[in-house]
Amino acid sequence: MHDPIKTPPTVVLDNLTTGNAGVNEAILRVTGASILPQPVLLQALKDSFFEHVVFYYYMVDPGDVAGPNASVLLQQAVCLAGSLMRHGKDSVGLAASQYEKAKTLIHTGFEPDQLTVLKSLCLMSCWSASSPYLVTLDGPWHWTGMASRMALQLGLQKQSSYSNRQGAGCLRRIFWHLQTSEILMTACWGRPLLLRPEDTDVPPLSEEDFTVQNFDAIATTWMTKLVQIVGVITTLKFRKGGSTSAEAEAVVTSLYGWLADLPEDLRLFNLHGTRKPFNQQRAETFIFYFVAIILTQTISRSTSLTWRTSPASVLAASCAARLYDEIRCRERVVHLIHYHAFLVLTVGVVLISHQPQSQEKEIILRRDLDVVHSVLEGMSAKYGGARAILQKLKDAPRDFGGERVDETSFSRSETAGSYGSSTAKIVQHHMGDLFAFPSEMCENMDILSQDNDTRDEIVFQDDAFGNFGQMGEDFDDITTFMDVLGMGFTNFDGGNGKPSRVQDRNRIMSEPSEKLVQGAQMAQAFLGPKLLSVIQEQARDDLPSKVSAEYIAEVCFSSYARPELEFKERSLVNIGMMIALNRTPELRIHIAAALNLGISEEKIVETCRHAMIYCGVPAGREALAVASDIFAKVKGTTKEERAKMS
Numbered sequence: 001m002h003d004p005i006k007t008p009p010t011v012v013l014d015n016l017t018t019g020n021a022g023v024n025e026a027i028l029r030v031t032g033a034s035i036l037p038q039p040v041l042l043q044a045l046k047d048s049f050f051e052h053v054v055f056y057y058y059m060v061d062p063g064d065v066a067g068p069n070a071s072v073l074l075q076q077a078v079c080l081a082g083s084l085m086r087h088g089k090d091s092v093g094l095a096a097s098q099y100e101k102a103k104t105l106i107h108t109g110f111e112p113d114q115l116t117v118l119k120s121l122c123l124m125s126c127w128s129a130s131s132p133y134l135v136t137l138d139g140p141w142h143w144t145g146m147a148s149r150m151a152l153q154l155g156l157q158k159q160s161s162y163s164n165r166q167g168a169g170c171l172r173r174i175f176w177h178l179q180t181s182e183i184l185m186t187a188c189w190g191r192p193l194l195l196r197p198e199d200t201d202v203p204p205l206s207e208e209d210f211t212v213q214n215f216d217a218i219a220t221t222w223m224t225k226l227v228q229i230v231g232v233i234t235t236l237k238f239r240k241g242g243s244t245s246a247e248a249e250a251v252v253t254s255l256y257g258w259l260a261d262l263p264e265d266l267r268l269f270n271l272h273g274t275r276k277p278f279n280q281q282r283a284e285t286f287i288f289y290f291v292a293i294i295l296t297q298t299i300s301r302s303t304s305l306t307w308r309t310s311p312a313s314v315l316a317a318s319c320a321a322r323l324y325d326e327i328r329c330r331e332r333v334v335h336l337i338h339y340h341a342f343l344v345l346t347v348g349v350v351l352i353s354h355q356p357q358s359q360e361k362e363i364i365l366r367r368d369l370d371v372v373h374s375v376l377e378g379m380s381a382k383y384g385g386a387r388a389i390l391q392k393l394k395d396a397p398r399d400f401g402g403e404r405v406d407e408t409s410f411s412r413s414e415t416a417g418s419y420g421s422s423t424a425k426i427v428q429h430h431m432g433d434l435f436a437f438p439s440e441m442c443e444n445m446d447i448l449s450q451d452n453d454t455r456d457e458i459v460f461q462d463d464a465f466g467n468f469g470q471m472g473e474d475f476d477d478i479t480t481f482m483d484v485l486g487m488g489f490t491n492f493d494g495g496n497g498k499p500s501r502v503q504d505r506n507r508i509m510s511e512p513s514e515k516l517v518q519g520a521q522m523a524q525a526f527l528g529p530k531l532l533s534v535i536q537e538q539a540r541d542d543l544p545s546k547v548s549a550e551y552i553a554e555v556c557f558s559s560y561a562r563p564e565l566e567f568k569e570r571s572l573v574n575i576g577m578m579i580a581l582n583r584t585p586e587l588r589i590h591i592a593a594a595l596n597l598g599i600s601e602e603k604i605v606e607t608c609r610h611a612m613i614y615c616g617v618p619a620g621r622e623a624l625a626v627a628s629d630i631f632a633k634v635k636g637t638t639k640e641e642r643a644k645m646s
C-alpha cells in the first residue's frame with residue numbers, strides 16, 4: 001500500500017534534485033542556513049520554545065530536537081519561535097535571522113523527511129512581521145497554507161490515514177493545529193479554509209494524542225475545543241442568508257457548556273472561589289473565551305453595532321483586560337503570539353465604545369484602555385498586525401486614553417428599534433452561565449447583579465466610538481471580523497482590480513515592501529522608541545524627507561537583520577564611520593542609539609579615542625565633545641524623570 005508519509009520525495013524528481021544539488025550547496029554556504037546557533041543559545045531558544053510556544057505549536061516534542069541527529073531544519077524553526085519570546089532589542093534581529101535560515105532550508109529541500117518538513121512549515125507561521133494589508137509570501141497565511149496542502153497530500157483529513165500507524169497521535173496534533181490556525185485566520189482575515197470540517201472525519205483532539213498527558217496536553221485540548229466554537233461563530237456570521245435564533249442559541253450553549261465542563265486544572269478559581277496562582281496558558285485560554293463571547297453577539301445579520309456596548313461585551317472585555325494586565329505586570333507580553341493582536345483589538349473596540357455611568361467606572365475604563373495600549377505596544381516590535389491595530393485605535397474618534405464622552409448623547413429609543421432579535425439579547429439572558437466566576441474576576445462583575453431592564457439601558461447607549469468602522473447597509477461587504485471591528489484593511493480597494501495607490505503627491509509608495517517593513521522593525525529596536533520619535537518629529541513632511549526615510553529603512557536598516565553582527569557591534573562601527581566621515585549630526589544619533597542599546601559610556605569614549613588614531617585629533621576631539629554633550633543630556637533627562645516619579 002502506498003504510504004505518502006514514508007515515500008521519499010525524491011522518487012519522482014530525482015533527476016531534478018540531483019541537478020540542483022550544486023546550486024543548493026552554494027546557497028547554503030553563502031547564507032549559513034544550516035549553521036545552528038552556538039550551543040548555549042541553541043539550548044536557550046529550545047527551552048524558550050517549550051516553555052512559552054508549544055501551547056500553540058504542539059506538534060513538536062522535546063525528543064524531536066534533541067541529540068546529535070536531530071533535524072537541522074526543525075531546530076532552526078524551533079529557534080525561530082523561541083527567539084520571538086525573548087526580551088531585549090536584539091530579539092527581532094535574531095528572529096529575522098532564524099526565519100531566513102529556516103526558509104532557505106525549506107526552499108533548497110535540505111530536509112529529506114516529509115513529516116519533519118510538515119512540522120517545520122507549521123512553525124514558520126509564527127513569523128508575522130509584515131503589516132496585515134501587505135501581500136507577501138512571508139506570513140502566517142502563506143506558511144499555514146503550504147502546511148495544509150501538504151497535510152492534504154498526506155491524507156491527514158481522513159481518519160483512515162491514522163489506522164495502525166505509529167505516531168498517529170502526532171499526526172492528529174498536526175491536523176488539529178492546522179485546523180485551528182485556519183479557523184483563526186478565517187475569522188480575522190476572511191481566508192477560505194483548506195481543511196474544511198465537511199471534508200474531514202478525524203476525531204477531536206484528545207489528551208491521548210500527546211506523548212505526555214500533562215497540564216500542557218489538557219490546556220491544548222480545551223483550547224482546541226474553544227477555537228472550534230469560534231469557527232462555528234465565524235461560519236454563522238459570514239454565511240449567506242445569515243443565522244437563525246436557534247443556531248445562535250446553540251453557540252451560546254456551547255460556550256457556557258465549555259466553561260461548565262472545564263477540568264479543574266484549567267479553572268481560574270478553585271472550588272472555594274479563591275484565585276489560583278497565575279498561569280499564562282490558563283490566562284490566554286480565558287482571554288480567547290471572553291473574546292468568543294463578544295464575537296458571538298455579532299452573529300446577527302443586522303448591521304446594528306449594539307454588540308459593542310452590550311453588558312456582556314463590556315464585562316467580557318473588562319475580564320480579558322484584567323488577564324492581559326496580569327500578563328503585562330509580569331513582563332510577559334513578549335510571550336504573546338501574533339493572534340493576540342486580533343484578540344486585543346476586539347477588547348479595545350468594546351472598551352473605546354463603552355460610556356461609563358460613573359466616575360468610578362471611568363477610572364476602571366481608563367486603566368483597561370491603558371492595558372490594551374500597553375499590550376499592543378509591546379507586541380508592535382515583532383508583529384505587523386499589532387502595529388497596524390495600535391495606529392488604528394489611536395486614530396479612533398474617541399481618545400485612546402478613555403476621554404469621557406457626554407452621556408446625554410444616549411438614544412435608547414432609536415437603538416432599541418434596531419436591537420430586535422440581536423444575538424446580544426440571547427447572550428444577555430445567559431450571562432449568569434457565561435460569567436460563572438466570583439466577583440473578584442474583575443471590577444465590572446457587578447454588571448451581573450443588574451436586572452435585565454437596567455442592562456437594557458446599558459445596551460441601548462449610543463456608541464462612544466461613533467461611526468468608526470461602521471459598515472454600509474450591504475451586508476455582503478462584511479467578510480471578516482476585522483471588517484466588523486472597523487479595521488477594513490484591503491489590498492484592492494481602488495475598484496478597478498488593481499492595488500490601490502495613495503494619490504497624495506507626497507506619497508510615492510503603494511504598499512510597503514518586505515524590506516521596508518523589516519527595516520522599520522530594525523530601526524525601532526536599534527534606536528529605541530524615544531530616539532526614533534525625536535527623529536521623526538524633526539523630519540519635514542515633504543517628498544524629499546519621505547524618500548530619505550524610506551531608503552534608510554528599506555536599504556540601510558533592513559541590513560541590520562543580518563546575523564553576523566549584533567546590534568552593539570554595529571553601533572560601535574557606526575560611531576567610528578561617522579567620525580571618519582565628519583558627520584556630526586549622524587554621530588549624535590548613533591551615540592544616543594549606543595546608549596539605548598546598553599553600551600557603556602566607557603566603550604563609546606574608547607571608540608572615539610581609537611578613531612582619533614586614524615581620523616586625526618580634530619575629528620576625535622569633536623567626537624568626544626559630542627559624546628560628552630549626549631551623556632549630559634541623557635543624565636539630565638533621567639534626573640527629570642526620577643523627579644517626576646517621586
